[in-house]
Amino acid sequence: MTEENHNVTSKAHAPVGEEDLGGTGRTAKLKIFRGDAEGGEEVEYETPLVEGMVVLDAVLRIQAHQANDLAVRWNCKAAHCGSCSAEINGVPRLMCKTRIEEYGDEEIHVGPMRAFPVIKDLVSDVSWNYEVSKGITPFTTSEKAPFTMYEEDVERLYEPKKCIECFMCQDVCHVLRTHHKHAEFAGPRFFVRNQWLEMHPMDEADRLHDLKEDNGIGYCNITKCCTEVCPVGIHITDNSIIPLKERVAAEYYDPAKWLMRKIRGRRNGSRNGSRNGG
Amino acid sequence: MEGNEHLRRARENYETREHDVLVIGAGGAGLRAAISAADRGLSVGVVTKSLLGKAHTVMAEGGIAAAIGNVDPDDSWQQHFIDTLNSGKFLNNWRKAEIYTKEAPAGVYELEQWGALFNRTEVGKIHQRPFGGHTYRRLAHIGDRTGLEMIRTLQEKTLATDAKVYMETTVTRLFKDAQGRIAGALAYTRENGKFIHFKAKAVVMATGGWGRIYKVTSNSWEGTGDGCILAYDAGAELVDMEMVQFHPTGMVWPPGARGILVTEGVRGEGGVLRNASGERFMEKYDPDRMELSTRDVVARANYTEVQEGRGTPHGGVYLDITHLGYNEIMKRLPTMHEQFLKLADVDIAREPMEVFPTVHYNMGGIKVEPETCATHVPGLFAAGEVAGGLHGANRLGGNSLGDLLVFGRRAGDGAADYIEQSTHSAQTGEEEILTEIGRVLEPLEKPASDKDESPYLLQEELQEAMMEHANLMRDGDSLKEGLGKILAIKDRLPNIKVGGTRLFNPGWHAAQDVRYLTQISEIIIRCALERKERRGAQWRLDYDGPDEELGKINFVVKRNEQGEVGIEKREIPPMPEHLAALFKEEKAKV
Missing domain, CATH: 1.10.1060.10 (Alpha-helical ferredoxin)
Incomplete structure (x- = not known):
């Protein structure tokens, strides 16, 4: 899914995005688990890649512009609160501390913590x-x-x-x-x-x-x-x-x-x- | 017609929970209040939008300001009081400041009693660090993660009481009975969108601030001012709403990290500010206190340096702590070291940080009675950032964590006293509950139309407008233009439409938040238009300096009979002799 492909009706009000600062001209591709306790599947999203971008930045940008109901927990965005835990390529990581560029050309898969029951998307019941x-x-x-x-x-x-x-x-x-x-x-x-x-x-x-x-x-x-x-x-x-x-x-x-x-x-x-x- | 439509959609089961005291918010103030009320043997419910322990208190880094005098024995509550009022430019509620400075040491000891750990002095006492605007070294701290220690201690203490915690639950309205007393609240669970009607005769509002009205902010998504507007809608008064604190040092790079807080502890530990040409510019703005001046002054200095073309490549100023060396930095500022290394590839032991002001705190808030934290609405109490009065026109660093402890406790006790003296029962009609459920469901359930708006994009638009028109330098024309934009957004709120279901749906949750953000922004701008002077955090470029007459009043906001923002100039009562004398002695010393 790209940003032209909104899944929720919304008029474009030309928000000033972060890409105005530090835009790279490239895009980040993420495969994010969409589903709930009953099951689900990964959906691929594409969003403008900004310098120094972390996985949480990309997920929140996707949430605001493409998938308004994408469930994710976060609070401080500075690795102080421990809210945005998720499994990135199968390894538990704080999304706010994981840089996109770390993965180079590797695909990025983001899913919820699996040792707990999944509620929805990236959120599990802790x-x-x-x-x-x-x-x-x-x-x-x-x-x-x-x-x-x-x-x-x-x-x-x-x-x-x-x-x-x-x-x-x-x-x-x-x-x-x-x-x-x-x-x-x-x-x-x-x-x-x-x-x-x-x-x-x-x-x-x-x-x-x-x-x-x-x-x-x-x-x-x-x-x-x-x-x-x-x-x-x-x-x-x-x-x-x-x-x-x-x-x-x-x-x-x-x-x-x-x-x-x-x-x-x-x-x-x-x-x-x-x-x-x- | 519309009312019937609401009712029709809202005919559904909701759960009813009854508590004596309902605490809304689980940061430092809310948890401290819950502990007090639970200790009195009352039934307490604590509602939090996030998981327990994730509230914004966790982000506080520097420490708790309390005149313990462990490092500087000359310190006293009197000096702390003088510093607090000087920083607040005398708009503070002096009784609140007196209570705070007298009781903050007990608050710190109480935390230690409950297992909190602070850094130690050589003789085994709680260590205290220097901070901007404090005459003495006054902040009890543990490295640069004091807020984490505080929230965890209070969280574990709360879990050891009988209080019931409702995690990831959002309150949407307060209910009052026919006599105008608090009767409860409506909430829904974020996990599955189920509604809960809370019956409670007393509510402690402890929802924190509203930093999310700005784009560059140190606040999490939670800081949307819910409690302030819930109280305002219920008839409570707000005070000093024009006073928004911009913290001098937020990160500027990379873009995703913009606004993340860089603790004042860096300057407390000797950090030096320089512009792009290497000049230690604080000499021009406050040669006596330099980097340890108050936040309003340092924020304006940083802003001015960048505005006048002396900024760094990413539009900030340099903050340099390299003189401390790696080992000391890892001991005193380990979180900052990690934050810059991980997010910005900057090793602060070797190179300077780039920083710029970021929205941090709201001095204004719900007007409360200092002794009990009671508002003008019977049964409604408020503590922490959502309450106003303590900090006046500018808050001193470290006075916020202490505020949570001192007034969290008093609000919990105040609510408990109120419950013990009351004889009525909490009553809310079913129709009122169903109407509110219908209102909350509206953005999710109404049919799609070509007028539909996204809550996220409306919020972004609002944040842009506030950045442009109600920033740390303000002028009348720009404020008026900003007000126009905010009112236009307010008109579009009914158009918000979200997709998906009630199962953990952040889009639906955001739809609730935008209403609060819009109302608060309107109030802030209207008050900022009224305060035609330069005082603390309110800096009007179209006026030359402070205005003596305006220095004697607070702007008090109340919803008027037409449902519009009513603003009243209210005179600050004169200080009693024992407090006024402190300033005479201070002057005599100089």
Whole structure:
């Protein structure tokens, strides 16, 4: 489809397009998935290529001028919010950060994240992630802010705190994508969250039982797919998942601790009773 | 006839949900309000057009301005108050500014209490960075992604309450009962276009700003001013609507990145502005404060340099932070480094950025009572960017994130107090609900005609008009021409027609937004025509300077009986002695 071929009635009001600045005289061709939960197909669109254009620019231009009902999520357009996750040539990417020219002469295929149910076009239903998030014991402390914490106490937390919840790590994780363990497995994003909570110097909750039982951390077999797609460079496997796995192993698979638990019951008697509090 | 037609089409099932307090918007202010109201044991619904955690708050980079005095112990709420009013050119609601500067430190500590992390000083306290117009180093921050830390903390706190969050849901109208009190709202889900009638006696409006009325903007698609116009339609007053903040530094290249924010933190960390000939031009505009002058001054300086032919190849000025070196940049401004590298192929550790003003923030908004954030409509509260008054004619950087915390909390408490004192129940007639459903469906369901207009193209046309006629330099003739264009667009709104179905249809969603954008643009231009002077963000080229008389008034907007924009000059009440004295002492020091 080209811009002469509007699929929605609209009078041309000669909008001043971006191509006035940085126009290249060339066009970008994108094959975009159009469809819904029932299925669909790729439709090819062509739009003027502007210097430095990212996939999201092209998709929004197509939406405004050729396919008004093309469903796509986006917000900040600057890789801060994690809304515009999609699969580009099969790989989850932020559309706002993916330059068209990166693909050279290669065809560009854009589709929704497939580890979640597709709603329409480039939008899938990621609400499951928020349910998982709700189940994680929030930050819990008996200390009163302002805290005294030194840079060296908290510098390990800066990395997991960078997460923008694009859910691309969830999308690429084979435990979710291939094995559909959504009911038993929290996914990489929420190990990242658990990591900073567990490492925060002031936090007093114990999430190891939940990590093992509810969040299913044992399912992860550290293929590092999540780390590879993280748009903010969190070393999810090495810095979040492996340290948590080690702590769970030390707590539950250390014979001496196992015996202590048998004798005394769980540490602190209960699980802090803080799951929904905080 | 037309009413019957609406009703006929609208005969369909809609869902009804009841809450004590309905919070519209899930940015910092909305979530903070929801937490307050939920803590009081009330039933709270939070409606957001996007997914949770994606609100524009996430884009805030620099930090939260609060006189904690960790880095500069001489800082005080009094000095913060003086800075805020000086920057706002005394149009600020002084009581709001007093509450804000006194309570912002508690807001920061509260975030830390809930798990937010800030950069630390050597003695283990929250670090504070310098920012334009602040006398002392005052912004609590985490690198250059403070907004992300704030939204995530508030999001996780909200999920730990009993508040019910309605993601990707759009409110289209507020309902009032026969006594004029808030009774609820109509909304639809973006996913499948199903309607929800919310019954609620109190509504907290926290929908943010309306930067999308301009083409070059740092705002996301969401910033269409819904809440401002929903409140205006319900009879609320608006204040200072002519005051639009242009952030001095937005990206200019590549074209797709035009307008994306470059944090003031860059200048806070010592970034230097130069024109194409290498001149550090801020010496001409504000030799005392240089790059750390207030945003209105720096934005005009950048604009003027380019207008007068001293701009860079892509029509901006240079912003240089290379002196910090790679390691320090990665520590203090990592997001900026990534943003320029990925989007513009510029390594800011080695070469300067090109920047130009971009629409950023609206100082004006819904007029509220400072203590409770109550509007003049019983049951309607407002906080955050959608509310006006705190910032006057120009907002200081860092005063927005703090605003969300301080007045988000007060709005939630205000709504909770109102609920606890009320004895009535929320009532809306079915006909009113069905009529509204019919109105919302109109662009989708009406038959095609040769008059049909695309909501996207109408929005582009409006953005062009606002860029041309209501930019950061304004004059009467051009404003009048702009008003003509906006009113012509308003006349064409009924022609909007969209294709497709109700299933996640952004074209249909855009059709709702254009109405808000058009109404707000009209109000901004009308107020800008009234304020015949140069003050803060309002800079009339056809007047020489500030006007003493206009410095004593706010323009207050209310929909009049004919449904048109009514503008009233309202005198700013005199400051009480304990606040006025601060400025006398300040003068005495000089």
